[in-house]
Amino acid sequence: MTAPAGRRSGRRVLSWLLALALLGVIGFVVLRDVGGQEPEPPELTVVTGVIGSEKDAFFADQRVRDAFRAHGLELKIDPAGSRQIATTTRLDGYDFAFPSSSPSADKLLAQRPAARTYAPFSSPMAVATFAPIVELLTQAGVVAPGSTTFDVRRYLELAAAGTRWDQLPGNTSFPARKDVLLSTTAPCQSNSAAMYLGIASYVANADGVVTDQTVATQVTPSVQPLFRDQGYLPPTTEVLFEDYLSAGMGRVPMALVYEAQYLAEALSPDPVLPADARLLYPSPTIFSRHTLVPLTPAGDRVGELLTTDPQLATLAAQHGFRPTDPRAFAAAFRDRGLPEPPALVDVVEPPSFDTLEGMLSLLGCTP
Amino acid sequence: MKRIAAAATAVLALVAGCGGGETAGAGPIMGPSDAPVTLRVLAGSELLDLEPVLTQAGEATDVRIQLEPIGTLDGAEAVASGAAETDHDAIWFSSNRYLALQPGAQARLGTAIDIMSSPVVLGLRRPVAERLGWVGRPVTWAEIAAAAGARQFTYGMTDPSASNSGFSAVVAVATALVGAGSALTLEQAESTVPALRDFFAAQTLAAGSSGFLQEAFVRRATGADPGTPVDGLINYESVLQGMNAAGTLPEPLELIRPADGVVTGEYPFTVLAAASPEARDAHRRLAEYLRTPDVQREIAERTHRQPAVPGVVPTPSGTAVELPFPAQADVVEALLTSYFDKLRRPSRTIYVLDTSGSMAGDERIGALQRSLAGLAGADPSLTGQFRRFRGREQVTLLPFNTTPESPQTFTVAEENPAPDRQRIADAGAALLPGGDTAIYDSLQAAFRIAEQQSAADPDRFTSIVLMTDGENTSGADIAAFRAFVGSRPAVPVFCVLFGESSVEEMEEVARLTGGRTFDARTAPLAEVFKEIRGYV
Numbered sequence: 062m063t064a065p066a067g068r069r070s071g072r073r074v075l076s077w078l079l080a081l082a083l084l085g086v087i088g089f090v091v092l093r094d095v096g097g098q099e100p101e102p103p104e105l106t107v108v109t110g111v112i113g114s115e116k117d118a119f120f121a122d123q124r125v126r127d128a129f130r131a132h133g134l135e136l137k138i139d140p141a142g143s144r145q146i147a148t149t150t151r152l153d154g155y156d157f158a159f160p161s162s163s164p165s166a167d168k169l170l171a172q173r174p175a176a177r178t179y180a181p182f183s184s185p186m187a188v189a190t191f192a193p194i195v196e197l198l199t200q201a202g203v204v205a206p207g208s209t210t211f212d213v214r215r216y217l218e219l220a221a222a223g224t225r226w227d228q229l230p231g232n233t234s235f236p237a238r239k240d241v242l243l244s245t246t247a248p249c250q251s252n253s254a255a256m257y258l259g260i261a262s263y264v265a266n267a268d269g270v271v272t273d274q275t276v277a278t279q280v281t282p283s284v285q286p287l288f289r290d291q292g293y294l295p296p297t298t299e300v301l302f303e304d305y306l307s308a309g310m311g312r313v314p315m316a317l318v319y320e321a322q323y324l325a326e327a328l329s330p331d332p333v334l335p336a337d338a339r340l341l342y343p344s345p346t347i348f349s350r351h352t353l354v355p356l357t358p359a360g361d362r363v364g365e366l367l368t369t370d371p372q373l374a375t376l377a378a379q380h381g382f383r384p385t386d387p388r389a390f391a392a393a394f395r396d397r398g399l400p401e402p403p404a405l406v407d408v409v410e411p412p413s414f415d416t417l418e419g420m421l422s423l424l425g426c427t428p
Numbered sequence: 429m430k431r432i433a434a435a436a437t438a439v440l441a442l443v444a445g446c447g448g449g450e451t452a453g454a455g456p457i458m459g460p461s462d463a464p465v466t467l468r469v470l471a472g473s474e475l476l477d478l479e480p481v482l483t484q485a486g487e488a489t490d491v492r493i494q495l496e497p498i499g500t501l502d503g504a505e506a507v508a509s510g511a512a513e514t515d516h517d518a519i520w521f522s523s524n525r526y527l528a529l530q531p532g533a534q535a536r537l538g539t540a541i542d543i544m545s546s547p548v549v550l551g552l553r554r555p556v557a558e559r560l561g562w563v564g565r566p567v568t569w570a571e572i573a574a575a576a577g578a579r580q581f582t583y584g585m586t587d588p589s590a591s592n593s594g595f596s597a598v599v600a601v602a603t604a605l606v607g608a609g610s611a612l613t614l615e616q617a618e619s620t621v622p623a624l625r626d627f628f629a630a631q632t633l634a635a636g637s638s639g640f641l642q643e644a645f646v647r648r649a650t651g652a653d654p655g656t657p658v659d660g661l662i663n664y665e666s667v668l669q670g671m672n673a674a675g676t677l678p679e680p681l682e683l684i685r686p687a688d689g690v691v692t693g694e695y696p697f698t699v700l701a702a703a704s705p706e707a708r709d710a711h712r713r714l715a716e717y718l719r720t721p722d723v724q725r726e727i728a729e730r731t732h733r734q735p736a737v738p739g740v741v742p743t744p745s746g747t748a749v750e751l752p753f754p755a756q757a758d759v760v761e762a763l764l765t766s767y768f769d770k771l772r773r774p775s776r777t778i779y780v781l782d783t784s785g786s787m788a789g790d791e792r793i794g795a796l797q798r799s800l801a802g803l804a805g806a807d808p809s810l811t812g813q814f815r816r817f818r819g820r821e822q823v824t825l826l827p828f829n830t831t832p833e834s835p836q837t838f839t840v841a842e843e844n845p846a847p848d849r850q851r852i853a854d855a856g857a858a859l860l861p862g863g864d865t866a867i868y869d870s871l872q873a874a875f876r877i878a879e880q881q882s883a884a885d886p887d888r889f890t891s892i893v894l895m896t897d898g899e900n901t902s903g904a905d906i907a908a909f910r911a912f913v914g915s916r917p918a919v920p921v922f923c924v925l926f927g928e929s930s931v932e933e934m935e936e937v938a939r940l941t942g943g944r945t946f947d948a949r950t951a952p953l954a955e956v957f958k959e960i961r962g963y964v
Contacts, residue, residue, distance in 0.1 A: 121716075139539050139712065154705055225609040237749045238688050240609035250534070292611030292752030293525045300542055304694075306738035308545070312692070312750040333739025 157360030324381030577626025584633030636962020897927025
């Protein structure tokens with residue numbers, strides 16, 4: 062910040078001229094030497110996207126970057142909460158938005174009509190926890206002995222009674238004076254919490270998807286404490302999952318995450334899952350269908366590649382997502398010598414965006 | 429933004445190596461998007477310890493970062509009002525939790541990326557921890573509160589309306605002692621269970637910033653400052669470990685991590701929604717760099733904070749319980765109000781106010797009168813609300829010119845404090861300028877008042893605020909004061925630099941008494957009076 066602006070820009074022009082001249086010479090030499098034998102690397106188009114944070118690691122993977130580069134695309138990614146993407150994020154300047162659920166994508170589509178959307182992979186909601194907690198939950202009847210099924214109805218009963226961990230019978234492994242509560246993200250901002258709202262409201266509604274505002278108004282008060290009693294909640298699922306991984310049981314005894322986040326760690330060449338980490342499946346659960354909404358032709362190209370390129374499907378599976386083609390998912394586990402995660406049968410649909418918004422506004426979220 | 433500029437006592441600019449765009453021929457040619465960018469960041473003051481890491485980051489990423497330190501609550505107010513985004517690109521505090529409670533603030537925030545974390549815990553001088561039997565076994569906040577109530581130890585903590593570490597401590601202690609298994613409710617936040625009063629009764633050192641708190645603690649521990657050494661500090665675990673590592677304390681601090689739970693700062697590096705695409709890109713580049721495993725390890729080694737990226741260092745023991753943090757603005761406000769007006773050890777402040785002839789005019793005596801009125805309740809801002817005169821507080825106004833005038837003392841009622849505050853504002857409004865400037869005669873008078881008041885009612889924080897706009901022209905001089913203060917019980921004097929006051933002498937008064945100076949020559953006097961409230 063010392064050189065006067067005039068001199069500075071003069072020098073810069075000179076730099077650029079010199080650089081261009083140098084590039085010209087190099088280009089001439091390269092072309093003369095290899096003339097025609099190798100195709101020129103395609104010029105990279107920079108494509109920017111805003112995505113649900115749980116896909117951040119996938120897009121940051123060098124192999125994924127390379128796969129897109131091979132198609133001439135250089136991706137720049139901002140992670141954000143999915144509802145934030147659908148409601149508050151300024152989308153000007155982005156080529157695509159890639160929230161984690163179809164309701165959020167529907168909302169985006171209403172504002173930004175696109176010819177088509179892409180749902181290249183999905184992931185069920187799951188509970189990341191620890192072996193001692195699984196044991197306590199088994200004793201409390203939330204988990205059937207030896208299974209990975211997390212009984213949502215039984216859990217909601219415990220939570221509604223304000224049960225604390227230190228009140229669970231025979232608890233010596235985690236005697237915290239803290240309510241038994243599944244950690245979630247902030248429902249006003251993040252999709253995974255909204256999916257949890259979908260699950261909890263389904264159970265509270267006598268096993269029925271909430272489809273209208275009248276039912277939403279009846280059901281929401283009983284699920285509100287699940288969020289309110291947790292206090293401040295992390296804005297994204299990525300932050301929540303990182304807290305689970307890096308802070309241990311005391312901070313996050315059990316967290317509602319995307320199955321993919323946990324599986325990605327299990328499949329990683331250097332997994333950082335704690336030795337006593339465990340994954341449970343809520344019953345019922347909801348699949349989040351990661352849905353890409355193109356905002357420009359370049360963004361559309363990203364969606365198309367994610368859907369059609371087999372290598373990207375393989376990489377998605379290695380990041381724990383369930384691609385539309387189940388073989389890629391099975392192969393990822395076979396290759397690592399790990400058992401394939403269960404096929405889930407107790408799966409329910411999320412409420413529509415408008416119903417979900419209705420419930421969220423009852424929880425105090427503003428659009 | 430004037431206030432933010434004023435609060436920025438130290439602006440740290442970390443400059444990357446020579447600009448890449450100007451070095452033609454050597455290295456890759458950079459397009460405009462990779463040109464060096466300066467990211468202007470409103471930040472917590474404790475981040476200054478990252479300076480070497482950020483300098484390297486600047487070289488590696490071509491992103492220069494300019495940290496402007498500001499208190500958490502002031503920062504939150506600036507973001508929520510939109511003032512911050514006019515000249516900043518990002519914020520970086522130990523937590524965005526307080527900010528998230530401000531109406532409209534969420535929409536002003538872009539991507540937040542956690543970089544590291546540290547819980548707020550209690551550090552105690554080792555012999556004290558041993559005497560209390562707290563070494564090598566789990567200790568709860570309830571045990572700590574019981575010992576505090578029995579005055580078995582003393583501690584220092586930052587003002588929770590100015591600094592996040594104090595704020596987190598209030599949340600943790602209240603949540604644990606109220607016995608809530610979930611986030612505090614409004615009724616719980618308003619409650620004043622005896623154990624909470626016990627806990628805060630042992631606080632003998634307060635400060636508006638964690639930097640001053642640490643320094644004051646060390647100076648007292650080493651005898652550099654008058655006053656009894658304080659036994660402990662509530663602060664980030666990383667700060668306490670850093671103090672131990674620095675080796676400046678006569679004896680190391682034993683870290684007590686309460687078994688019933690802590691509140692942790694997670695340092696989200698957050699770009700503002702209004703930032704330019706270049707700034708957004710720079711924020712992302714810098715955050716990516718800071719989260720690479722090597723840099724995370726270096727942060728852990730240098731700053732003692734836990735890395736945000738899992739697996740970089742061993743996971744801490746699974747039993748440190750994180751307490752829920754209230755997510756409703758009214759709960760947090762009730763908690764702070766209850767802390768200031770009911771729980772905190774009440775304070776006694778003697779305002780020594782220059783009313784000499786040079787104070788004439790609206791920008792002098794007028795500013796002083798408005799400052800007092802602001803503290804008496806006229807300032808509607810969030811910070812103004814928490815830093816006004818508090819329930820149970822004893823306030824003495826000691827105006828002076830050629831000689832000290834007669835003092836007026838007010839005790840603000842715990843219930844219905846407004847009429848008492850109004851009386852203080854009225855007394856301020858009645859001040860009239862004229863005469864000479866007898867600084868040291870007046871300060872000595874203030875010390876005598878403090879002694880009388882302390883004898884009658886010993887259990888209060890006692891401090892003196894000195895505001896003068898000129899040099900001493902009447903009565904005792906600084907040498908006389910130096911001799912006087914050496915033989916007196918310690919009372920910190922917080923000096924306001926204003927008009928033509930002698931900086932050298934004011935700094936000496938602050939040093940002699942364990943206080944500090946505040947500069948009202950470049951910031952509005954009312955803001956400085958408000959800032960001092962964090963220390964008294």
